Amino acid sequence: MPHAGLTTTRPTTRHPLSTLTAEEITAASAVVSAAGLVAATTRFAYVGLLDAPKADVLAWEAGTGDLPARQVRVQLLDLESGVQHDVVVDVTAGVVVSDEVLQSAEVGQLPILDAEFDLVPQIVAASPEWVAALAKRDLTPEQVVTVPLSAGEFGIEGEAGRRMARVFGFRQDFPTDHPWAHPVDGLVAYVDLTRRQVTRVIDHATMPVPEPHGNYLDPEVAGPPRTTLKPIEITQPQGPSFTVDDDGLMTWEGWQVRVAFDAREGLVLHRMSIADGDEQRSVVYRASISEMVVPYGDPSPTRFWQNYFDTGEYLFGRYVNSLELGCDCLGEIHYLDVTLADESGNPRVVKNGICMHEEDYGVLWKHSDGFTGVAATRRQRRMVISFFTTVGNYDYGFYWYLYLDGTIECEAKLTGILFPSAYPGDGPDGEPYPYATLVSPGVGAPVHQHLFSARLDLDIDGTPNAVDEVDGVRLPISETNPHGNAFTNRRTRLTSEGHAAREADGAVGRTWHISSTERTNGLGRPTAYVLFAEHTPTLLAADDSPIARRAAFATKHVWVTRFADDERYAAGTHINQHAGGDGLAAWRAKDRPIDGEDVVLWHTFGLTHFPRPEDWPIMPTDYARFTLKPYGFFDRNPTLDVPDNASAHCATPAQHNGTGHNGTGHNGTGPNGTGPNGTGHDCAGHNGTQHHQHG
Structure with a gap:
């Protein structure tokens, strides 16, 4: 149930992209059973919504098309024979749309059960x-x-x-x-x-x-628990500023987002838009973590094969935690339950699988003017939509943040237990083993990476968009730059998929601008958003290694492809024991034009982990993130209307030039780096028994 302070309304018609219900899971299971596809030894490897064609959804929303049918993808494995089926069921009509018997030698295996x-x-x-x-x-x-x-x-x-x-x-x-x-x-x-x-x-x-x-x-x-930490209480006496309806539509400070959940991708955010005056302007059609890989760097005969695709091989969404107030989430919280299918095709509910709340995030803008004597400070706030999943020994939190100024951020939080080895000992000259860190007597932690692929179907003011790569450029001394102080930027339009697989470059501050090709702002420039990537390593395995073929997406920071309804997963649909070559590598080879088209941006972000003793026996949370910021999307700062802080502690302009206790962001970014409403990680509830264990 929603928190008592939250307004909830009931939609009259479910949106085509809403999360599957228990009734739909039961219906899909009944249809495949009636079709003779389920024996006593059959297990349901995956059950998930097959998104309606984008064109049909947009037409229905615009009132020019019919409500699309609800289709469910059902993947079946017979434990005795190994026969695999990939089935599409129309739960609206109650019929099997397609049934593909998968040849394992060609497509590999369905996810592990x-x-x-x-x-x-x-x-x-x-x-x-x-x-x-x-x-x-x-x-x-x-x-x-x-x-x-x-x-x-x-x-x-x-x-x-x-x-x-x-x-x-x-x-x-x-x-x-x-x-x-x-x-x-x-x-x-x-x-x-x-x-x-x-x-x-x-x-x-x-x-x-x-x-x-x-x-x-x-x-x-x-050791004994420390007694010096004083309580932190987060309260919103008048309730939260956001609402969530029964269909998953979240509305907050001009933002609208449809929140859904998938057993494979986890959180899926649809139809993300922000208000500009009386207009609701589109930014993202669909955002999710489409794949992740954890490649290990120990080449020993017993460990060379350690490369895990937590999304495609394990379906990390199905291991979503049941979150607890005060431990995983602090403040005025609204939870959403998550409904998934078990391996017998029956619905199961994970209570409090999704956590939603807003939190203070320090200073939004501030100035103390010496000419006018005017001093003003406004505080930033963000909306948080998150979940945690436990995949064996590692725990991953995925947090999507929406900010008052139109910024979007995605952050992965990594904690849990390092996957250990026995440390083989230092070399004859005392040099440490190069592929693992000694973290405890006799215990090694192999070097590894966590590389995530965010699939961002951006619709900046509509579907026709273009992508420019923007680098900072140092200019030589010349007649027009006699003192050598000049620098500028260089924009390179990405015109086709073939040359739209790109790498970040911190030396030039490389960013990617995604702009509308149909709309301009009040200054005559295209409306746009910018991807700011963290300049971290991509896949460090050899270019011709098996893992580089299978996880080709992880070899570049950014890929841009032309939208296609059936291109959802960065490494391809079938991952387990697949030889590679599917997904982004195959789509790039099509070399379709992308300038002014409906484009999808795929961003690889993550961590390269050289473990340290402080990561043992349980790892303090580490972070990986990326940011999307408006760039000419608005005509000016869109937060001029944010009111002054009403706190009694906030000084007036006449008091100390507006630098009161809250006016300087004193409460802005608590010790966890996530603001005072940040989440804890030490008492997450887990849903179900975790059988497979890895990093």
Whole structure:
């Protein structure tokens, strides 16, 4: 239920892009069952809304077209036979629209199921090679938890067309012991999930199992709780400034956004627009995290394959946490429940899966004028839409921020537990192992990256848009620049997909301007938004490596493609054990024109993680983000109408020149770097058991 202070209205007709309901999930399941596609051993790998064609949605919104049908994508796996179906169901008409039997040798495998991971302990315990390798380390299967992981695709003999997982072991000393601190390293099992057999055991090296515990909630590890932190209370006595209706439409300070959720992509934001006077102007048609990859950099025989696609292989949206007030979210909170399908095709509800609130964000604008004596300060505020998901050992929070001045920001928050190894020891001259950090006695943390692909279907004042790459340019001394102080910028129009795969360059402050080709502002310039990227590394694996083929999206910071309804995922539709070459790499090869067309901008952002001891045994939150800012979208500062702060602590212009306690942003950016309404991370509830564990 919404918070008591929130206004809620009920729409008369559901929007075509609204999140699937429990009734629709049940209907889709019934349709595929009636079609004879579901046996006792069949599991539902994915159930999600298949977005109606964009042209049809826009026509319906404009009143020139009919309400599009609601279609659901259902992916089915038979656990016994390995047969895979990719089905489209029209839940409006109650019929199967299409049924494609996927040939695994060509498209790889459907996402990994929890039901399969439940089988792995028994599979490896039945392997004489695995049991013997454990015995060599004075261990039994009962002492070791198994960690099954996605296998990737490396052309390994005998694996083509087989549904594979790779399995590590970790010793667990007692039921509440975190096994991550005790990696059984130098050992990995390759498992055929359909045949339920171990196909290969690689016993590369017998390494000591680290002994120190990593139980970070144990007082012996954490120490006594500190008593010096005083409470912080966030209140809005008159309630929040935003509303959310029953169809997911959020309205706040001129912004309108349709909030939806998908088992694969997590949060999906549709039809993002902002008011300018009496006009509601479009900015983004659809925004989501379309893919992410976590490539590891340890080339050892048991670890070279560690590259995880948390979106495409694991469907990270289905592991959404149930959030708790005061722990995950502070302040005047509105929660949305998340409805997903379980692996039997039945709806399940995750309470409080999406957190929505507004928070103070320091100074919006300020000036103390020496000529007029006028001093004024206005405070920035932002709307926060977020969720947290736990994919094995890592916890990811995804936060979308909307600001009063039209800025949009997306931030990924990374915490949880590093994926550990046994540290192999320093070299003969004392040089550290180059592919991992020693984080605890005997425990190594391999180097790795977290690379996210944001899919941004931008509609800046409508669908016809253009993209310019803008660099700062240093000018030489010349007749027109005699003192050498001049510099300017250079704009390069991206005209086709073939040359629209671009890299950030901090040395020239590179940005990308997405502008309308049909509308200009009051100064005669095209209305636009600018992408500000963080200048962090793209994929560091070799250009001709298997992971570079599979995660081609991660080799560039920015890709621009021409919109197509069926081009949703940066690495392609099918990821698990796919050889690569699909997704952005294939679409770029089409070299379609993009100047003045309906374009999609794909942005790779993330972290390159060289772990540190302070990241163990649980990692303080790290951050990766990008920003979209209006550039000539408005004719002037759009926040001149933001009122003065009504707080009694805020000084008047006659008092200390307007620099009172709140007037200088004293409360603007609390210790977590997210403002005083920022979210906590230490007591998130988890929905369901997490079976697969990785970084």
